[in-house]
Structures are given as structure tokens and as C-alpha cells.
Amino acid sequence: MRKILIAICLLMACVGLSPAHAANDSSQTSRAFLDSVEVNAHTRTITLSGWAESAHGTTENLKLLVFIGPEQVATGQVERYARPDVAAATGRRDWLDSGWIANVPIPASLQRGARSLRVKVQFEHDGEVDCVPSNPAFTSLVIHADTGRLMATKLIVIVGLGLLVLCFVFASRISQALSAWMRCAVAPVAPLAVGIVAGFATLVALGVSGTSLGITDEDIPIDGIQTTVLAGHSEQIRSDEWRVLTPMSIGQTRHVPPFPVVNRNLGPNGHNMLIPGMTSVPVLGVPALGRPATWGYFILPLPQALAWQWWMPAFGCLLALWACFSLLFRAQWRLAFCLSLCFVISPYVIAWSYWPAYVTMFAASAFSAFVVLLRGCTRWMKPLLAVLLGITASGFVLTLYPAWQVPLGYLFVMLLAAIVIRDRKSIIWSPRGLIWIVAGLMLAGVTVGFWWMEAKDAVAAMLATVYPGKRIAVPGGTIDSWYFARGFSNFTTLYANLKDASNQSEVASFLYLTLPAICGAIANWKYQQKNRPVFFALIAFLALATWYQFVGFPVELAQSSLWGRTFPPRVDIATGLAAIALIGTAFARDPNTDVVESSQRARQIAAIVVALLWAAFVWFSLKSAPSVIHELLTPTAMFGMLAAVAWCSYLLAARFFTGFFLSFLAFLLFSVASFNPWVALTVPSAASAHAAMNCDNGKDRTLVIGSNVPAMTMMASGCPVLNGVSYYPQMKLWDALDPHKQNVFSYNRYQHLFFKLADLQGAVDPVVTVPQGDVINVTVDARHFDFRRLPIEYVTVKSDEGLDLPLNQTLAPAPSLSQGWLRFKVVR
Structure with a gap:
């Protein structure tokens, strides 16, 4: 695809057409244009191409800033190639190698549908420049379902079901034919039983399931996993599956060493798995x-x-x-x-x-x-x-x-x-x-x-x-x-x-x-x-x-x-x-x-x-x-x-x-038939099975404020977290929060543990509430709570939920984990 796009641009140069209308612009300022947008639903990537060059006239290394909707997405390596049409139209021969092309992965959190698209180019010396779309259609894109994989999966399922029906209806004839061919007795049930096992093996080989894990991609996604909904939609109600068991299972594979009895990444005491x-x-x-x-x-x-x-x-x-x-x-x-x-x-x-x-x-x-x-x-x-x-x-x-x-x-x-x-x-x-x-x-x-x-x-x-x-x-x-x-x-x-x-x-x-x-x-x-x-x-x-x-x-x-x-x-x-x-x-x-x-x-x-x-x-x-x-x-x-x-x-x-x-x-x-989704999970080739990209290293524990879903996805990525879901209370945490055991009845339970921020008028102790049997809310004062009490090194919270947390004297700003999130290091 990349070669085809380059060839198209060169062909347009030969006939005197510049997709970015370069001749109409001044050649004395840095400029950037977006000439092509190609969405590949199968690989969940977007191929972007255009041209950009600095007014300084020297070919600089570029960095792309791509925004799909409100979310900034990561980009791969930006490659440069020759654009003689740009050099001819602008009169800048030093802009000959101004073409650029890049593959951008579509985050798993972005589901099917139309999204706005905005691209910026960041030069080494001239800062950021907005890419001007050469076509109004390039201001948006549509993320489609992976129709190729969906059709292949549907075809395999339909053919498989058809074969099972034939094995059920014509069992006697099939068993007689197999008995004659194999020269041994084959029971009528054997072809159908083998077909069922083969159907299971086929679905496993395809990596297709009905998990609703894609819901977790809305905040801090699990590293190294790409979820594609082939049909249907994720079921929020199945949170025991997508919030608890599936992240725990993935977290076991990311733990070092893998598959432990006690997973040290979930809670300060670790969790017996x-x-x-x-x-x-x-x-x-x-x-x-x-x-x-x-x-x-x-x-x-x-x-x-x-x-x-x-x-x-x-x-x-x-x-x-x-x-x-x-x-x-x-x-x-x-x-x-x-x-x-x-x-x-x-x-x-x-x-x-x-x-x-x-x-x-x-x-x-x-x-x-x-x-x-x-x-x-x-x-x-x-x-x-x-x-x-x-x-x-x-x-x-x-x-x-x-x-x-x-x-x-x-x-x-x-x-x-x-x-x-x-x-x-x-x-x-x-x-x-x-x-x-x-x-x-x-x-x-x-x-x-x-x-x-x-x-x-x-x-x-x-x-x-x-x-x-x-x-x-x-x-x-x-x-x-x-x-x-x-x-x-x-x-x-x-x-x-x-x-x-x-x-x-x-x-x-x-x-x-x-x-x-x-x-x-x-x-x-x-x-x-x-x-x-x-x-x-x-x-x-x-x-x-x-x-x-x-x-x-x-x-x-x-x-x-x-x-x-x-x-x-x-x-x-x-x-x-x-x-x-x-x-x-x-x-x-x-x-x-x-x-x-x-x-x-x-x-x-x-x-x-x-x-x-x-x-x-x-x-x-x-x-x-x-x-x-x-x-x-x-x-x-x-x-x-x-x-x-x-x-x-x-x-x-x-x-x-x-x-x-x-x-x-x-x-x-x-x-x-339509309840559970059909979901294909893939692991990008560059992803390491034990990579923990959402944490600086493997020993620094993080408190996630707000929803406990990001805590579970971080644990699934191999990052130590303080809260999440626990089948029994983690006493290192509760000894720190409740040293006098005043709230034992509240937290002595299977728990979805949420930390919330509020203005508690300077109160230094948390407020523990139980809105339902398996949910515990711990509310702390954003500005005055002493986070040094907790066995953590970092605190992370959504940007719009941080309240006065940046003013807390026990926290210092730290690099963010994800777009739209704040992160702080505990000052000890």
C-alpha cells in the first residue's frame, strides 16, 4: 500500500498536479499537508501520507501528532520520500525529499464509527505546524469493522454448523462409509463428536471469543492486546468477566515470574490467585x-x-x-x-x-x-x-x-x-x-x-x-x-x-x-x-x-x-x-x-x-x-x-x-443469538509478553483514583496497583487507612475498591462507604489527604476528576500514563 501511494504521488507530479496545491503558497514558511488517508480495518491501522518541510530548507526529522476524535494516538516511524512535484511547484529544490508517510495504529478503545481527524507535524526547529488536508474528506475518517475477518469467521461457522447438521442427520450412513474405508467399526456418534471437537479447535485457532474485554480500553488499555469487535457489542453487565477474571488471567501471564500463586501486582499484600x-x-x-x-x-x-x-x-x-x-x-x-x-x-x-x-x-x-x-x-x-x-x-x-x-x-x-x-x-x-x-x-x-x-x-x-x-x-x-x-x-x-x-x-x-x-x-x-x-x-x-x-x-x-x-x-x-x-x-x-x-x-x-x-x-x-x-x-x-x-x-x-x-x-x-459479541483478540508483533509499558518499572505501585477498571487493566499489563478487585481485604492497605479498626464491617468483604476525591473541609481521614454488598468507596480530601500513609509510589487520576490534587503537598507531578490522565509521585 505504501509503494502504491508513493507511485500515485509521483504520477501526479509528472502530470503537473500537486494534491496539496503547493504552488499557491509561499515558500518562505514551514508548511505541512495531508494528501492521503487509508483505513485498514483488518490490521486496524491508518496509513497517512503528505508532505511537510521547514522554512530552513533542510530536511528535518519529523514527528507526527495524530488526533482521532479527542484522543491523541501513538504513531509509528515517519518515512520520508521524494516529492519532485513539491520542489517544482514551490521553487525550493531543497524540498525535494519533503514527502512523508506513516502507519498509525487505531487504539482498541476506538470502536466502529465516524471520528474527526487532525494531524500536526512537529519540526525540530519550527515547532508544531497543522497539516492542511488537501481534501475536505481528510478531516474525518470512518472506522469500519474488520469485514474480511468477520466474513471469514461467519463462513467458517456456517460451514462448520452445516457439517455438524449433516453428521447428525446422516450419522448412520457416514459411520458405515467410514467403517468400510477404515476397516474397523465406527460408531454413529463418532463423526458428530469429532466435529464438535474440531469446531472448538477452529474457534480457538481463530482467536475468536465472546469476551467483553474491549470495554476496558476506554481509559487505560491493557498493553499489547488489540480487541476487535467483529459483530455485536460488548456487554457492560458481564463485569465479572471483563473487569475481574479476564484481566486477572492476563495479569498472570505478565507477572514475573508468570503464573504465580500470589500475584504481587494486585494489592500491597498480593492476591492469592x-x-x-x-x-x-x-x-x-x-x-x-x-x-x-x-x-x-x-x-x-x-x-x-x-x-x-x-x-x-x-x-x-x-x-x-x-x-x-x-x-x-x-x-x-x-x-x-x-x-x-x-x-x-x-x-x-x-x-x-x-x-x-x-x-x-x-x-x-x-x-x-x-x-x-x-x-x-x-x-x-x-x-x-x-x-x-x-x-x-x-x-x-x-x-x-x-x-x-x-x-x-x-x-x-x-x-x-x-x-x-x-x-x-x-x-x-x-x-x-x-x-x-x-x-x-x-x-x-x-x-x-x-x-x-x-x-x-x-x-x-x-x-x-x-x-x-x-x-x-x-x-x-x-x-x-x-x-x-x-x-x-x-x-x-x-x-x-x-x-x-x-x-x-x-x-x-x-x-x-x-x-x-x-x-x-x-x-x-x-x-x-x-x-x-x-x-x-x-x-x-x-x-x-x-x-x-x-x-x-x-x-x-x-x-x-x-x-x-x-x-x-x-x-x-x-x-x-x-x-x-x-x-x-x-x-x-x-x-x-x-x-x-x-x-x-x-x-x-x-x-x-x-x-x-x-x-x-x-x-x-x-x-x-x-x-x-x-x-x-x-x-x-x-x-x-x-x-x-x-x-x-x-x-x-x-x-x-x-x-x-x-x-x-x-x-x-x-x-x-445477539447477546455476546464476536471478538477477535490480537497481540501486535512488537508487543512483549512481559512488557509493562504503563508503569516505569515493576516495583512502583500505583493508586488509581476514580474507576477501578484502569487499576485492573494496569495489573493485566504487569504493573503493581493498590486497588482493583479483591476476594478478601488487603490488610496492609486497611491497616494504613483504618489503624483503629473502626470500619472493619465495611471493608471485610469481597470488594470492588474505588478511591474518590472530594472536598472534605481539610479532613485527614478517609470516609469509607459501602453503596452495595461488593463495592467499597474510599473518599479522601484531594488537597489535604496524606498519600504517604499508603504503600504506593504513584497516584493517577483522570484530568477532569483531579480537583485540588495538584495542590496536595505529598504529591509531585509525574509523566502521564495515558492521554487525559494526571499522574503524581508520592513525595516521601
């Missing part, structure tokens, strides 16, 4: 065995590692539940696959960044491995299943979120009891099988044991907190009645501001079709006679969980049964899974018979009645929803939603397999 749960963060050690979402960080480049962490829960859960449902409904892999897909793409799973799928993946995998080992399998499979049992059982424990673990644990224990009762005649109670089960559980115990040895002090600190450590006796019964039907509204509520009523993640749920599923199961009672324990286990669990959600337990029972460690909205993860499994009882057939039941008019009439009743129940439940929900559910939207509910309910109660799953999956996709 074995404490974050869910998909967790990478820590090099034995506990990493139980955290497979972090494995990518140890073996892959950063963009691919982030994609691994994002997609592992979705694809892993799909395979794990497929195996689980195949055990619940034997020899019916198509039904099992459809059920697992219904769970993975449910709004509750999508709106929580696939984290519900992650913990469910562990529970379903451990359940499946345990059952297969119990029932007996081939000799070579036993050690593999024992390892799988060890990894997944420890993984389930190390997700460290009892609110999901407790209800899922109850559900799978009840299903395990049902399987043992149902298959008691076929279970092989052999010593070898039991030995492998014990070996798997021992592997899990060793993994959790190593984790405990390195995390026990931090765990004790977290358990001693007001929140969440003391949340052990939530009796339940606090959920609103409309919550049961809220999942059906997610096609609109996931994409709207719900004000004080709720938020997109909290309002997300499953599409419950409980009554139609029960009616379908009763119509399928001939099969239930052989699978009765599973059916009754599901009904019993749904009754137990629903009672806890809508009625509640006595406090003592809630505490002793561990249900007190969850709370009603989080129980949805297990009730949703049980409701989907209940759908399976309506469609499952005896694998030993090919008899298909004929349609009966009475059954279809009953299905219509059930469908209308369930649609009426959903409508009645949503009547008690907050007013903002009613504003979103216009009469047209409500009618369409209830029609879809009635249609899916009818197909389920009447047991039309193909029609139901096509309709139900379409409803789910319609609700969630």
Missing part, C-alpha cells in the same frame, strides 16, 4: 489439573488462550451432558444430543458467560465416568475414565461457587441413586471397577489437597468476610412469582435496560415447559416403566428445588442441608437442567423395540389443552413482573411469545420429536 472460581485464572501447579479452562494459557498464544477459556465451558458441557443424557436414556444419542444443546444455548447459560455450563460440565462428566466405571467397561477405558473422574470431580470443587454447586450436587446425587436402582441387575460390583473409581477420587483428592495447602490462608480470610463468607443460611422463598416465566421474555429483556427491576444476567433463565413435559412423559408411560427411577428422581428434585425457591426452608434446615449457601435465583441452574432432562422422558423410547405409537385424537386434544394451560400460566406469571418488563413486552411481542410457548408445549405434550426440537431450539436461538 487460587481463590477466583468459575473458569478461574492460570496458576502453574498441581491445582491447574482441575481447572482445564486455564490450560490454554500454558501452551497457546494469548489470543488463543483467551478463546480456549471462553469456549471450553460451552463445548465441554455439550459433550459432557451428551454423555450424561445418553446414560439416562440409553441408546438414544440423538435425543441426548438435542437435550444437551438445549441446555448450552439457554439464556441462563449464555447471559452468565457460559459459567453455568462450566460447573455443569464437571458434574455431568464426573457422573458419567462414575456410572460407566460402575457398570463396567473395556480394560483400556478404565484408566482414562479414572483420570476423567479425578479431573472433573476436582474441577467441580474448584469452581468455588456453592450457589451453583449445592443444587447441582443434589440433582446428580439423586440421578446417581436412580441409575443404581434402575440398573442394579446390570451393575458389575467388581473389585477392579471399584479400584479405578477410588483411584479417580484419590486423584481428585490430591488435586484439591494441593490447592488447599496453597490457598488455605486466603480461604480462611474469605470465609471470615461479611460477604460472601457469612452467607451460609439463606432460607429461600424470596423469589418473585414472575421469575418462573422470566426466561420466555429473554428475547427482549436480555437486550434492554431494566433499570432497578433487574439486569440482563439476573433476568436470564431457562424456558420451562414443566407441565407439557410431565404430560408427555405420562403419555410415554410404557417407557417410564423401564426408566421410572429417573423420572421420579427428576420430579422429586424439581419439587424440592421449587419449594426452596418459592416457599423456603427453616433456617436450621437450610444451614445443615447446605441449601443455605445458595439462593433462589441461582438454583435455576439445576432446575433448568432437570426440566430439560424431563423433556427427555417424554421422547425416550425403548431401544429394543421399533414400535412407533400411532397418533391418537384424544392425546392430541389433551396436548392442545395442556399447551393452552401452560401459555395461560406463563401469561399469568408475567402479569406480576415489574412495569419495565411490561413496557418491553408490547402486545405484539406478548402475543408472539405466548404463541411460541403454546406451539412448543403442544409439540412436547403430543410428542412430536422433530417439530418440537426444531421449534424449541429456534426459540432459544432467537432469544440469545
Whole structure:
């Protein structure tokens, strides 16, 4: 591109055209012109070219100052080239080499859209000169999406989905063809399973994920990472992902040494990185065995590692539940696959960044491995299943979120009891099988044991907190009645501001079709006679969980049964899974018979009645929803939603397999398809994996005043910070702020820590407030607070939020970290 631009300029010189109209200007002053602006969405760069020269007549080294909108952006090296047209038009032969060209990277914080453009040239002797655009269009530019990469990603996804559909529909024919070609038996499920694994590998290789990390680029971006939103938009509500876990994960790679147990860059005490749960963060050690979402960080480049962490829960859960449902409904892999897909793409799973799928993946995998080992399998499979049992059982424990673990644990224990009762005649109670089960559980115990040895002090600190450590006796019964039907509204509520009523993640749920599923199961009672324990286990669990959600337990029972460690909205993860499994009882057939039941008019009439009743129940439940929900559910939207509910309910109660799953999956996709963005992360070639460009060196700690997001991005860049997000209080900080322990109740909690400036009339002590359960505000007097009390070397704040901070006697000005920010060094 650069050569083409130079050739164009030379060609224009040959025909006597100067794009900057040089002949019309005086040659006695320094001048600069902008002749070309080219935006490359794929590389996120802008190529600028023009000419500039000093009145002194000697070719000087130039520095470009480029402003896109209000933001000044960094520029690459400015190259000079010959401009004979300029020399001829101005009569200054010494201006022959006045041409310049430069590549300017587009900051990740600048998203798609139109922006103003202003370019200045800084001469060595003549100072700054504004570049005059030779075309009015060069005063602005439009940042487009990377359409090439977006189209390639879309094409790969569409082709991949098409191949998976073919593997699902024509599984028998494909397996027969492969068996003949490979001269060995290939199961019908194998091509589809391989296709799912290949799909996961492809998305990881592309470095494409659904992270909302791009939001962090608005202030001080993470060094060495470029975020490109290919489609959709970042979700502010998923701050646990983009503000906490993802920056922590990146920060582990930038720490020196990388992947420590205690990250010294987060807080004055450092932060134990074995404490974050869910998909967790990478820590090099034995506990990493139980955290497979972090494995990518140890073996892959950063963009691919982030994609691994994002997609592992979705694809892993799909395979794990497929195996689980195949055990619940034997020899019916198509039904099992459809059920697992219904769970993975449910709004509750999508709106929580696939984290519900992650913990469910562990529970379903451990359940499946345990059952297969119990029932007996081939000799070579036993050690593999024992390892799988060890990894997944420890993984389930190390997700460290009892609110999901407790209800899922109850559900799978009840299903395990049902399987043992149902298959008691076929279970092989052999010593070898039991030995492998014990070996798997021992592997899990060793993994959790190593984790405990390195995390026990931090765990004790977290358990001693007001929140969440003391949340052990939530009796339940606090959920609103409309919550049961809220999942059906997610096609609109996931994409709207719900004000004080709720938020997109909290309002997300499953599409419950409980009554139609029960009616379908009763119509399928001939099969239930052989699978009765599973059916009754599901009904019993749904009754137990629903009672806890809508009625509640006595406090003592809630505490002793561990249900007190969850709370009603989080129980949805297990009730949703049980409701989907209940759908399976309506469609499952005896694998030993090919008899298909004929349609009966009475059954279809009953299905219509059930469908209308369930649609009426959903409508009645949503009547008690907050007013903002009613504003979103216009009469047209409500009618369409209830029609879809009635249609899916009818197909389920009447047991039309193909029609139901096509309709139900379409409803789910319609609700969630646009929620998470499609994001491509890249690491520029010049970026060092351990570069810490936003701090002078690796030992000087910074206090970030205002939002705590820049603190987390600085930590992710490898810079020590004082505040940010901590799972337990950092006592070096709080001992300095509160030496007399007057505010212990306020700060003894999981905390998003914000420092604010105000005029406190000369008060030397901070004011600590807790506006919500996990947020702590520390307000200090901008002019009089003694920053020497804090274990920091620097303070940084946005320019428009600094108040009287420049007048503080304990601070001295220091070079800024980023455009629009002030920085001060603590004077000791």
C-alpha cells in the first residue's frame, strides 16, 4: 500500500498536479499537508501520507501528532520520500525529499464509527505546524469493522454448523462409509463428536471469543492486546468477566515470574490467585489439573488462550451432558444430543458467560465416568475414565461457587441413586471397577489437597468476610412469582435496560415447559416403566428445588442441608437442567423395540389443552413482573411469545420429536443469538509478553483514583496497583487507612475498591462507604489527604476528576500514563 501511494504521488507530479496545491503558497514558511488517508480495518491501522518541510530548507526529522476524535494516538516511524512535484511547484529544490508517510495504529478503545481527524507535524526547529488536508474528506475518517475477518469467521461457522447438521442427520450412513474405508467399526456418534471437537479447535485457532474485554480500553488499555469487535457489542453487565477474571488471567501471564500463586501486582499484600472460581485464572501447579479452562494459557498464544477459556465451558458441557443424557436414556444419542444443546444455548447459560455450563460440565462428566466405571467397561477405558473422574470431580470443587454447586450436587446425587436402582441387575460390583473409581477420587483428592495447602490462608480470610463468607443460611422463598416465566421474555429483556427491576444476567433463565413435559412423559408411560427411577428422581428434585425457591426452608434446615449457601435465583441452574432432562422422558423410547405409537385424537386434544394451560400460566406469571418488563413486552411481542410457548408445549405434550426440537431450539436461538459479541483478540508483533509499558518499572505501585477498571487493566499489563478487585481485604492497605479498626464491617468483604476525591473541609481521614454488598468507596480530601500513609509510589487520576490534587503537598507531578490522565509521585 505504501509503494502504491508513493507511485500515485509521483504520477501526479509528472502530470503537473500537486494534491496539496503547493504552488499557491509561499515558500518562505514551514508548511505541512495531508494528501492521503487509508483505513485498514483488518490490521486496524491508518496509513497517512503528505508532505511537510521547514522554512530552513533542510530536511528535518519529523514527528507526527495524530488526533482521532479527542484522543491523541501513538504513531509509528515517519518515512520520508521524494516529492519532485513539491520542489517544482514551490521553487525550493531543497524540498525535494519533503514527502512523508506513516502507519498509525487505531487504539482498541476506538470502536466502529465516524471520528474527526487532525494531524500536526512537529519540526525540530519550527515547532508544531497543522497539516492542511488537501481534501475536505481528510478531516474525518470512518472506522469500519474488520469485514474480511468477520466474513471469514461467519463462513467458517456456517460451514462448520452445516457439517455438524449433516453428521447428525446422516450419522448412520457416514459411520458405515467410514467403517468400510477404515476397516474397523465406527460408531454413529463418532463423526458428530469429532466435529464438535474440531469446531472448538477452529474457534480457538481463530482467536475468536465472546469476551467483553474491549470495554476496558476506554481509559487505560491493557498493553499489547488489540480487541476487535467483529459483530455485536460488548456487554457492560458481564463485569465479572471483563473487569475481574479476564484481566486477572492476563495479569498472570505478565507477572514475573508468570503464573504465580500470589500475584504481587494486585494489592500491597498480593492476591492469592487460587481463590477466583468459575473458569478461574492460570496458576502453574498441581491445582491447574482441575481447572482445564486455564490450560490454554500454558501452551497457546494469548489470543488463543483467551478463546480456549471462553469456549471450553460451552463445548465441554455439550459433550459432557451428551454423555450424561445418553446414560439416562440409553441408546438414544440423538435425543441426548438435542437435550444437551438445549441446555448450552439457554439464556441462563449464555447471559452468565457460559459459567453455568462450566460447573455443569464437571458434574455431568464426573457422573458419567462414575456410572460407566460402575457398570463396567473395556480394560483400556478404565484408566482414562479414572483420570476423567479425578479431573472433573476436582474441577467441580474448584469452581468455588456453592450457589451453583449445592443444587447441582443434589440433582446428580439423586440421578446417581436412580441409575443404581434402575440398573442394579446390570451393575458389575467388581473389585477392579471399584479400584479405578477410588483411584479417580484419590486423584481428585490430591488435586484439591494441593490447592488447599496453597490457598488455605486466603480461604480462611474469605470465609471470615461479611460477604460472601457469612452467607451460609439463606432460607429461600424470596423469589418473585414472575421469575418462573422470566426466561420466555429473554428475547427482549436480555437486550434492554431494566433499570432497578433487574439486569440482563439476573433476568436470564431457562424456558420451562414443566407441565407439557410431565404430560408427555405420562403419555410415554410404557417407557417410564423401564426408566421410572429417573423420572421420579427428576420430579422429586424439581419439587424440592421449587419449594426452596418459592416457599423456603427453616433456617436450621437450610444451614445443615447446605441449601443455605445458595439462593433462589441461582438454583435455576439445576432446575433448568432437570426440566430439560424431563423433556427427555417424554421422547425416550425403548431401544429394543421399533414400535412407533400411532397418533391418537384424544392425546392430541389433551396436548392442545395442556399447551393452552401452560401459555395461560406463563401469561399469568408475567402479569406480576415489574412495569419495565411490561413496557418491553408490547402486545405484539406478548402475543408472539405466548404463541411460541403454546406451539412448543403442544409439540412436547403430543410428542412430536422433530417439530418440537426444531421449534424449541429456534426459540432459544432467537432469544440469545445477539447477546455476546464476536471478538477477535490480537497481540501486535512488537508487543512483549512481559512488557509493562504503563508503569516505569515493576516495583512502583500505583493508586488509581476514580474507576477501578484502569487499576485492573494496569495489573493485566504487569504493573503493581493498590486497588482493583479483591476476594478478601488487603490488610496492609486497611491497616494504613483504618489503624483503629473502626470500619472493619465495611471493608471485610469481597470488594470492588474505588478511591474518590472530594472536598472534605481539610479532613485527614478517609470516609469509607459501602453503596452495595461488593463495592467499597474510599473518599479522601484531594488537597489535604496524606498519600504517604499508603504503600504506593504513584497516584493517577483522570484530568477532569483531579480537583485540588495538584495542590496536595505529598504529591509531585509525574509523566502521564495515558492521554487525559494526571499522574503524581508520592513525595516521601
